[in-house]
Amino acid sequence: MTSIPNILPFRETILLVAGAGLLCHLVYKKTETHEPSHAVVLLLVLPLCFAPFVVQHVRGIVEGVLITLFIYWTTLLSSVVAYRLSPWHPLAQYPGPLGCKVTKFWCALIALGGKQHVYYSELHKRYGDVVRVGPNELSVRDVNMVVPLMGPSGLPKGPFWDGRIPEKEIIRPMISIRNKADHTRRRRPWTRAFSTTALKDYEEIITRRSTQLVEHLGNQKGVIDLAQWIAYFSYDFSNDLAFGGGSEMMRHGDVNGLWHILEEGQVHAIFMSHVPWLGALAFRYPMFVKEFKAFRSYAQNRGIMRHKLGSQFRDLYHHLMDEGDVATTKPTIAEAVSDGGLAIIAGSDTTSTALANMFFFLLSNPDTYRRLQAEIDSLGEDIMDYNKQPHLPYLSGAINESLRLYPPVLSGSQRAVGRGTSGQQIGPYYVAEGTSVFIPTYSLHRDPRYFSPLPDGFVPERWLGRDQQIKLRPDLFKSESAVNHIVDAFIPFSLGPSGCVGKTLAWMEMRMVTCLLFHNFEMELEKGYDVNAWHLDICDYFVMKKGKLPIKLSPRR
Numbered sequence: 059m060t061s062i063p064n065i066l067p068f069r070e071t072i073l074l075v076a077g078a079g080l081l082c083h084l085v086y087k088k089t090e091t092h093e094p095s096h097a098v099v100l101l102l103v104l105p106l107c108f109a110p111f112v113v114q115h116v117r118g119i120v121e122g123v124l125i126t127l128f129i130y131w132t133t134l135l136s137s138v139v140a141y142r143l144s145p146w147h148p149l150a151q152y153p154g155p156l157g158c159k160v161t162k163f164w165c166a167l168i169a170l171g172g173k174q175h176v177y178y179s180e181l182h183k184r185y186g187d188v189v190r191v192g193p194n195e196l197s198v199r200d201v202n203m204v205v206p207l208m209g210p211s212g213l214p215k216g217p218f219w220d221g222r223i224p225e226k227e228i229i230r231p232m233i234s235i236r237n238k239a240d241h242t243r244r245r246r247p248w249t250r251a252f253s254t255t256a257l258k259d260y261e262e263i264i265t266r267r268s269t270q271l272v273e274h275l276g277n278q279k280g281v282i283d284l285a286q287w288i289a290y291f292s293y294d295f296s297n298d299l300a301f302g303g304g305s306e307m308m309r310h311g312d313v314n315g316l317w318h319i320l321e322e323g324q325v326h327a328i329f330m331s332h333v334p335w336l337g338a339l340a341f342r343y344p345m346f347v348k349e350f351k352a353f354r355s356y357a358q359n360r361g362i363m364r365h366k367l368g369s370q371f372r373d374l375y376h377h378l379m380d381e382g383d384v385a386t387t388k389p390t391i392a393e394a395v396s397d398g399g400l401a402i403i404a405g406s407d408t409t410s411t412a413l414a415n416m417f418f419f420l421l422s423n424p425d426t427y428r429r430l431q432a433e434i435d436s437l438g439e440d441i442m443d444y445n446k447q448p449h450l451p452y453l454s455g456a457i458n459e460s461l462r463l464y465p466p467v468l469s470g471s472q473r474a475v476g477r478g479t480s481g482q483q484i485g486p487y488y489v490a491e492g493t494s495v496f497i498p499t500y501s502l503h504r505d506p507r508y509f510s511p512l513p514d515g516f517v518p519e520r521w522l523g524r525d526q527q528i529k530l531r532p533d534l535f536k537s538e539s540a541v542n543h544i545v546d547a548f549i550p551f552s553l554g555p556s557g558c559v560g561k562t563l564a565w566m567e568m569r570m571v572t573c574l575l576f577h578n579f580e581m582e583l584e585k586g587y588d589v590n591a592w593h594l595d596i597c598d599y600f601v602m603k604k605g606k607l608p609i610k611l612s613p614r615r
């Protein structure tokens with residue numbers, strides 16, 4: 059290295075490098091850049107510019123470079139940590155664990171273990187309704203926040219989605235679109251696809267696929283994994299819905315390992331959704347996102363086939379592609395295919411999880427099982443009537459109750475106050491610009507202020523009228539003062555302009571499958587099955603991962 063005149067004494071040289079580290083923090087804070095090329099400049103090139111000054115004071119180039127980088131990076135990190143813990147941080151007033159305040163990697167690592175829903179619940183028990191769960195993120199367990207955050211004038215989606223779906227490379231599925239106007243445009247065909255008329259078109263597929271499920275189950279011997287069979291059913295159904303067919307898991311099993319791809323992909327995705335800049339980086343390297351890419355190419359192939367072959371009925375793709383020529387602006391094929399893939403994931407995992415949980419709760423609570431069986435039997439010959447099934451209150455109660463205890467999206471869906479705004483009052487709380495906020499659904503649903511008695515217990519009766527409650531469970535409901543039932547705090551499908559668009563369809567599926575299984579079979583858990591295993595196996599990877607549900611079936615008629 060050419061010698062540089064010794065213009066600065068050692069102490070000043072070190073201060074200069076440290077000052078550059080502070081400057082780097084300011085640049086990051088101002089620009090929030092996560093571009094790799096910017097990182098190279100800010101984290102390597104810039105500090106190395108100062109290395110020649112340090113080299114003059116030490117034993118050689120290597121030592122000088124190392125000392126420069128050490129001082130620069132340590133100052134940068136200390137400055138970031140000090141700011142995040144300082145009283146000047148906009149979220150300083152909110153309590154939370156130190157690890158959460160300092161870095162999002164804290165929650166990312168917890169999420170990898172699959173128990174983030176339990177972690178958030180414990181945090182709320184310890185710190186109260188508002189907890190700072192990230193340097194710039196709040197978890198709010200308060201019913202007064204539900205509509206302001208997610209209702210018609212709520213906030214747009216948060217950066218969570220940037221870590222799961224690459225921002226620039228592909229047409230994003232509708233669920234991940236953060237810009238409100240773009241999201242509204244992409245949601246229009248979905249709204250048509252789930253209109254009352256369109257839902258009628260899907261009845262025939264639900265009937266056919268749930269009858270097929272009953273036939274396959276009837277042919278099984280010994281103990282079966284009901285959770286897996288329901289997953290196969292909902293996967294086949296979702297493919298019919300999205301692209302007019304293409305999956306036969308009930309018939310052939312998961313021969314292509316697609317269910318595995320979906321589940322494994324979720325583990326990676328939940329980590330990246332906590333640290334979106336790392337997710338965006340990972341998308342540049344195929345080895346980190348092989349499950350995502352495998353599923354995307356599966357959906358693309360399904361889309362191409364559907365485009366070539368058409369469909370026997372008006373499926374979702376018909377609406378997404380505007381084959382009926384009703385839209386003023388035509389969607390593109392890429393958008394329709396991307397959203398078809400979304401329908402497979404959003405529709406299959408959630409509904410099968412909700413059903414599996416409900417069967418688990420009913421089978422491990424024999425009184426509730428018998429009550430539901432009696433109610434379903436009362437339908438007689440009308441067992442498959444889509445107009446009669448919604449009038450079974452105990453069935454609705456059982457579905458609601460399992461969605462309350464285990465909402466398939468356990469930790470809810472993130473929203474964010476945009477940068478460049480001056481922050482926003484959301485319900486009872488003022489939230490600074492750049493803050494992400496979510497309502498932890500699992501914690502909200504189990505809060506005794508909203509659901510009592512037994513907030514952690516499976517009590518379908520809580521969804522019935524008062525007379526029925528007292529008749530069926532006088533032990534729990536006789537004293538009115540012990541009962542809390544705040545339905546505004548029940549948000550398994552979220553709500554508002556980004557809430558679940560498939561809610562009515564999911565209810566149709568769940569009712570039909572339950573009615574048919576109860577009508578055709580006596581079911582019991584495998585002897586010796588430890589019910590705790592079900593709870594232990596549940597993992598929150600945004601969508602829920604569950605374990606086996608081993609049951610024995612015998613035909614009823």
Ligand code: HEM
Nearest residue numbers: 233401404405408409412467471551552556557558560564
């Ligand atoms: C029990 C079953 C289901 C549950 C609990 C459920 C729950 C949810 C939740 C919590 C969201 C996030 C909403 C938000 O960001 O605020 C969502 C979004 C969505 N769900 Fe469902 N879902 C279910 C079934 C379905 C079905 C059957 C479909 C049909 C394809 C579907 C399609 C979607 C779509 C497309 C979105 C994105 C909506 C948007 O961004 O505008 N879901 N769902």
